[in-house]
Amino acid sequence: MSAERIAVTGVGLALPGADHPAALLRTEPAGPELFDTGAVIGRRGHRYKDRATQLALCAAVHALRDAALIPADGEEPSVPGHTVGVVASSNLGNLDTVCRITAEIADQGADRISPMATPNASSNVVASSVALRFGLRGPNLMLCNGPGSGLDAVHWGAGLITAGRVRQVVVVGVEPRNDIVGGLLGRDPDRLLDGAAALVLESVRTARGRGVTPAAVLGRYERRAGLGACVTALLAGPAAGPAPGIWFTPEGHPAAADGDPVHRSVPRHDLTRAFGPASGALGVLQCAAATGWLGAGGTGPALLTAGDDTADAVAGLLVEGYEAP
Structure with a gap:
């Protein structure tokens, strides 16, 4: 018996210049403006939350509504909360909070730190905040393992479903733009991504049982030493x-390199050229963009790759169109 295929049934975005997945195919820079998180999640979503968490909540609410798991005018899940998990990917998400709290402790002492700020220093704050906001009580994971982290998060989310732990998984990729992140990376912060993408994954059978048509289906996944391999x-x-x-392609990959493992006639698309270096969010953005490409009439599978070609850290995923039986 063939393994149950995993589908993408919801996509949510929180970044300027792209209000739907097909808009991720743009090639011109999105501009320096920031996404207005308050317009989506209101004051309750902002209170005591760092920028990365605010962005993640915005993308998640759009994805959950797109997948018909919460209503358009509310946030109460239409399925039991324990059947939905969360996997988030962000390498730099709460770096500014951690650095600020560390500096304040060194300068003023630990007893002067606000108890409302310290939870944001947790490495799992993005994933746990999404779960708490929407009452999603399934497994809750945070991945922070380099530029391939976003595709790894999609793969881990699919694994939770095939293992029978949950029926749906919300996968979020997010990175914020600020001076601390720019300083660590040695890059102009205004050129970095400030945004999030979220996906809802579930088996094709579960989606059809809910009367939902998949936007795409996940194919093979690999993680190897080097892009070519x-x-x-x-x-x-x-x-x-x-x-x-x-x-x-990964950030900065040439349009047609010598020894390229993919035929040069295949169109390349580097999302970072329009939206900025995306670190741990890139793979989730790529998956969202693939659903947009397929929905706009793209044929054949979409090839997604993210990672560092100089180390054992390149992840790859195929995303295919859904064909109704």
Whole structure:
């Protein structure tokens, strides 16, 4: 018996210049303006939350509504909360909070730190905040493992479903823009991503049982040492399918490099050119962009790759269109 296929049934975005997945295919820079989180989650969503958490909550609410798991005018889940998990990816999300609290402790002592600020220093604050806000009581995970982290988060979310731990998973990728992040990376903070993307994953069978049509279906996943090895593993072998119709590349990958493992006629798309370096959010953004590409008539699987080609840290994923039985 073949394994149950995992579908994307909801997509949510919280970044300027893209209010739906197909808009992620833009090539011109999105501009320096910031996404207005208050317009989506209101004062309650802002209170005592750092920027990364605010962005994640905005993307999550859009994804949950897109998947018909919460109503358009509310936030109460339409399914039991314990059947929905959360997997978040962010390498730099609460770095500003951690650095600020550390500096305040060194300068003033620990007894002067606000008890409302310290929870935001938790490494799991983004994932736990999404779960608490929407009453999602399934497994709750935070991944912070480099530029391939976003695709890893999608894969881990799918794994929770195939293992029978949950029926749905909200996968969030988020990175904020601030001077502390810019200083750590040695880059102009105004050129970095400030935004989030969220997906709802569930099995095709569960989606159809709820009367929801999948936006896309997840294919093969690989994690290898080097981009070439990762792509070759995805596209070669007896289980290989048709050639990809688009390749969402890691940041700065050349349009057609010598020894490129993908035929040069396959269009490339680097999301960071329009939205800025995205670190742990990139893979989730790529998956959202793939659903937009497929929804706009793209044919063949979308090839997603994210990671550092100089280390054992390149993740790859195929995303395919859904074909009704």
